[in-house]
Amino acid sequence: MSRSGREVLLGVGGGIAAYKACDLLRRLQDHGFLVTVVPTPASLNFVGTATWEALSGRRVLSQVWENVHAVPHIHYAERADYIVIAPATADLIARLAHGRADDLLTNIVLASRAPKLIVPAMHPEMWLDPATVANVSILRERGFLVMEPDVGRLTGADIGPGRFPESARILERLHEIVGRSADLLGRKILVTAGGTREPIDPVRYIGNRSSGKQGYAIAQAAASRGAQVHLIAANCELADIQGVEITHVETTAQLEQSLAQYFLTTDVLVMCAAVADAKPVQMSNEKIKKNTLLRIDLVANPDLLAQIARQRVSGQVIVGFAAETENHLDNARRKISEKALDLLYLNDVSGGAIFGSEMTHGTLLDSDGGALNISEVSKDSLAHVLLDQVVTRLR
Ligand code: C5P
16 A cells, blocks of 8 residues: 555646646646646746645645755656646647757656646647648557547637536546446445534533544545435534435434444445543532532443444445544554554644644555555545545445
8 A cells, every 4th residue: 555546746737728627636636636736847837836735735846956855856757656747838739749858847757657638728720730730640659649620719818619618527537537427336434424423411511622634534434435324413513415315413422322323234334523532420410510520420432343244244445533642653553553444544732733724644554564654635635545545445
């Protein structure tokens, strides 16, 4: 499990459609791809490095003369699972067809064996020019997937083939290449999200800082990949997800009851919810007076995940989450075996990081000793990376 399988290198050529590639980048991220942008130097006249770095959350280089000690063209070529070049100008297509390596992007293309999707955008005369036609056919012969541009209005008054396609159409092509847009079709997934609360009295409770965002992202991602999803949400203030059945719970006991109801018929359980480790021995029916609230006697809650994993039926995949501030890996490995899990995502939450945030970082571990480091990605992206691993295990 050393690769996520979702690394996209987005090459941006120097055409006005470069601004549309900003939306493409966002949509790629929504679909769980991890994107590194490599613009050509000319394209920086349209969209600058700062924009690409802010949108991708990653360092952006365009020349081979930057960061030389890290040999970026080889590093990027090895990391990319897919290369998408959008927009590809007539000049960039010509350089690629002739094997030129005069900027970082063209060096990477030569050094990479990943599938390459080229999205041309230019004026119709340039697209239809015999030189471009010949260059495109060379690329196609060599296995590049060159999309047909849209027909329509261009930057000036001219109309014809050459428009940059909608992001959705580009994603559709990429998904065809990736071949896993509906890889959870017919599967049932049970996801828990948020954090349980244990009432002390009618106004106070013991709780935790889990927002539920990660669990919701997993539910949404699983639904978009064709799964039938049931989400058990513990105290989440998030909008419902279309097509996902949601049961709302408050306490650990309610979560336990819902898990028992849905677990046996599910193919996958993703236990993302933070379960309160203890609860008051007794809840007071009246609000406890300030001066008598100096001590609360607690009793431990059961470990719901360990408990339910013991009832596992064959073929089920069980995923746990762990939030640790110290001895991360040792504790995580112990939890995988103690709780009999297939996968565990380890969040490093020191300093309160990750709770409520749109982003996450950590390590995805499996029961075979594999580990995948996840650095600063959106919770949507993590959801897809995790589901990729689930799909492999379901097979
Ligand atoms: O042991 P720890 O709390 O770090 O384990 C985290 C994982 O175990 C999470 O997946 C969480 O949902 C689950 N858990 C549980 N019941 C508990 C505590 C944790 O199901 N009482």
